[in-house]
Amino acid sequence: MANRFILNETAYFGSGARKELKNEIARRGFKKAFIVADKDLVKFGVVKMVTDELSDIAYEIFTGFKANPTVKNVKDGVAAFGTVGADFIIAIGGGSAIDTSKGIAIVANNPEFADVVSLEGVADTKNKCVPIIALPTTAGTAAEVTINYVITDESTGRKMVCVDPNDIPVLAIVDAELMYTMPKGLTAATGMDALTHAIEGYITKGAWELSDMFELKAIELISANLRAAAADGKDKTARENMALAQYVAGMAFSNVGLGCVHSMAHPLGARFDIAHGVANALLLPIVMEYNMPSAKKKYCDIAKAMGVDISGMNEDNGAKAAVDAVRKLSLDLGIPQTLKEIGIPSDALEQLSKDAFADVCTGGNPREITEKGILELYKKAY
Numbered sequence: 536m537a538n539r540f541i542l543n544e545t546a547y548f549g550s551g552a553r554k555e556l557k558n559e560i561a562r563r564g565f566k567k568a569f570i571v572a573d574k575d576l577v578k579f580g581v582v583k584m585v586t587d588e589l590s591d592i593a594y595e596i597f598t599g600f601k602a603n604p605t606v607k608n609v610k611d612g613v614a615a616f617g618t619v620g621a622d623f624i625i626a627i628g629g630g631s632a633i634d635t636s637k638g639i640a641i642v643a644n645n646p647e648f649a650d651v652v653s654l655e656g657v658a659d660t661k662n663k664c665v666p667i668i669a670l671p672t673t674a675g676t677a678a679e680v681t682i683n684y685v686i687t688d689e690s691t692g693r694k695m696v697c698v699d700p701n702d703i704p705v706l707a708i709v710d711a712e713l714m715y716t717m718p719k720g721l722t723a724a725t726g727m728d729a730l731t732h733a734i735e736g737y738i739t740k741g742a743w744e745l746s747d748m749f750e751l752k753a754i755e756l757i758s759a760n761l762r763a764a765a766a767d768g769k770d771k772t773a774r775e776n777m778a779l780a781q782y783v784a785g786m787a788f789s790n791v792g793l794g795c796v797h798s799m800a801h802p803l804g805a806r807f808d809i810a811h812g813v814a815n816a817l818l819l820p821i822v823m824e825y826n827m828p829s830a831k832k833k834y835c836d837i838a839k840a841m842g843v844d845i846s847g848m849n850e851d852n853g854a855k856a857a858v859d860a861v862r863k864l865s866l867d868l869g870i871p872q873t874l875k876e877i878g879i880p881s882d883a884l885e886q887l888s889k890d891a892f893a894d895v896c897t898g899g900n901p902r903e904i905t906e907k908g909i910l911e912l913y914k915k916a917y
Contacts, residue, residue, distance in 0.1 A: 538688040538743050539702050540790050541569055543680055548779060550771065553670060553675055553711040556588045558567065560623075561704055563666070568594035569621035571636040576672060581631040582627055585670055595619040600635040603694070603804045603811075605687045609638035616643055616665070626704070627713075629725065630676030633669050637702040640664035645701075652688055655818035656895060667704035672713045674764070675725025677732060677785020678705035687805045694801040696895045704739035711775040711783050719765050723868035724812030726761040729781035730861070731815040732794050733757065734823070734837060735888065736788030738830040739899040746787035749839050753787075756780035758841040758864065762797075765868055787853045790803045795904060796822045798894035799912065809877055816870040817877070820862040821916050827854050829866045829902035832879035834858070874917045884913045 548553045550556065572582045582842050586594065597615050600608035616624070616639055621896065626636035638651060644662040648654050669679035682700045687693070697727060717725070730753075736742065737750035757780045763773035798813035799822070818891075825832060834854035838845050841860040845853040879887075888910040891897065897904065 538745070540679070540745060541682055541703060542786060542797050543703060544705050545848065546707040546709065546782070547679065548709045550710060550712045550775060552708050553585055553588050553713065556585065556668070556708060557590050557592075559668070560589070560592055563623075563705070565623040565666070566593070567619070567621045568592055568623055568625045569619055570594050570596045570625045570628075571600070571622045571632050571639065573599060573632055574598040574683050575872070576628055578714060581672055581716060583629055584623065584713060595621065600631060601654040601688050602631050603808055604635040604638070605689050606622055606634055606829070607623045609642065609651050609686055610649075612639035612666060613642045613649070623668065626667055626669045627671035627672060629671065630678045630685070632910060633671065633676070633678035633704070634686065636667050636669070637664065637678070638686050638697070640667050641685060641699060641702050649784065649866070651686060652695065654686070654699070655696045657698045660699055660701045663701045668706045668708065669704040670708045670710060670713060671778075672722065673717060673725040674714055674774070674781045675728035677729065677781050677789070679704055679709065680782055680785040681789035683789060683913050685801065692806050693890055694805040696801065698895070707782070709778050710769065711778040714774055714778060719767070720869070722765040723761070723870060724816060725781070726757060726765060726811035726812070726818035727819070727865060727868065727870060728785050729777070730757045730761070730864070731819050732781070732788045732793070733784040734819065734861070735796055736791055736795040737837065738826060738833050739788075739792045739794050740901055741791035741899060743791065749787035751836060754786035754837055754840040755781070755782045758860070761864065762867055763797055767796060772850060792899035793896045794822070794900035795891070795909065795912070798896040798900075799887070799891045801894050802890035803879065803898070805890070807879060813871060813877065816865050817872060817874070818912075818916055820858050820865065821912055823858045823861060825904070825912060826900065826902045827858070830854075839896050874913065879917070881917060884910060884917065887913055
């Protein structure tokens with residue numbers, strides 16, 4: 536079997552990296568930008584930090600999407616893109632902005648998928664999307680380097696995971712200065728999202744040597760820097776290391792898949808608008824406990840990457856140390872620990888279990904699980 540690995544054409548890293556934007560646009564011959572950005576980023580001047588680098592490049596700004604973007608948001612974006620005469624997209628924001636951009640860009644160049652819902656899973660698109668330049672403002676989703684995006688189908692209340700090599704941005708600019716204004720709660724949640732990507736990507740069925748290398752480094756960086764990055768936002772080194780860590784995790788999980796943490800988190804976002812990072816962080820140690828029998832050796836690697844001294848421990852205790860370290864990090868960051876705490880009604884658990892079992896990420900889980908098994912995990916999280 537061949538292992539495939541897909542990455543951006545080009546990526547820049549470091550504070551002030553957005554200053555490369557003008558040269559890259561000129562090199563590619565782009566004329567007008569369709570900017571997809573969260574309205575709060577416009578309000579607080581983050582988008583201006585990017586547009587100030589555009590010089591004589593014309594642009595229009597689109598902010599018509601939710602934190603968990605919907606089919607309607609994508610359709611509205613496609614309509615707006617079609618009216619402004621832009622030839623490329625600049626996505627500024629977290630996963631919501633970049634995922635919305637991917638949906639718009641794919642449909643614009645593959646109009647046979649205009650219903651958007653037909654993009655779920657692995658869609659057979661023929662054309663590369665409209666070129667996307669992605670500038671993440673959160674250190675978590677790594678959407679700027681992945682071939683995945685997630686859109687909520689309002690008609691069914693489900694998150695659709697779309698997997699398409701044609702959607703990957705041509706350019707990623709990972710500039711930690713765009714992340715300095717992230718509040719503590721968002722920094723914590725998105726950082727735990729990145730950790731979930733790294734851990735699930737490390738133990739998923741599709742993992743192999745190349746992906747393992749990236750995921751372990753991401754776990755190491757996140758464990759060493761997330762607490763400081765979330766503390767007050769002033770530790771620039773920690774911010775830069777988190778910006779790098781989430782990208783490194785994304786390089787791998789995009790190519791090897793995820794697992795049950797994500798398949799269980801997606802319905803929480805679709806049906807109750809729970810922030811994706813919070814849902815992942817809450818579920819991660821619980822699902823790790825379930826998966827432990829299938830990944831003990833790798834859990835020992837995770838514990839060591841998180842700075843835990845497991846010398847002298849047997850494999851069982853070393854694996855448990857990894858789960859304990861993840862739970863402690865979540866607690867230190869003030870992440871909610873139960874579904875009840877974030878307002879999920881107990882009578883919703885069965886429907887959530889159905890949605891999660893049908894999610895594309897479930898197939899990558901290292902230990903087989905049934906719909907009933909997922910329900911038991913939700914009950915444990917409740």
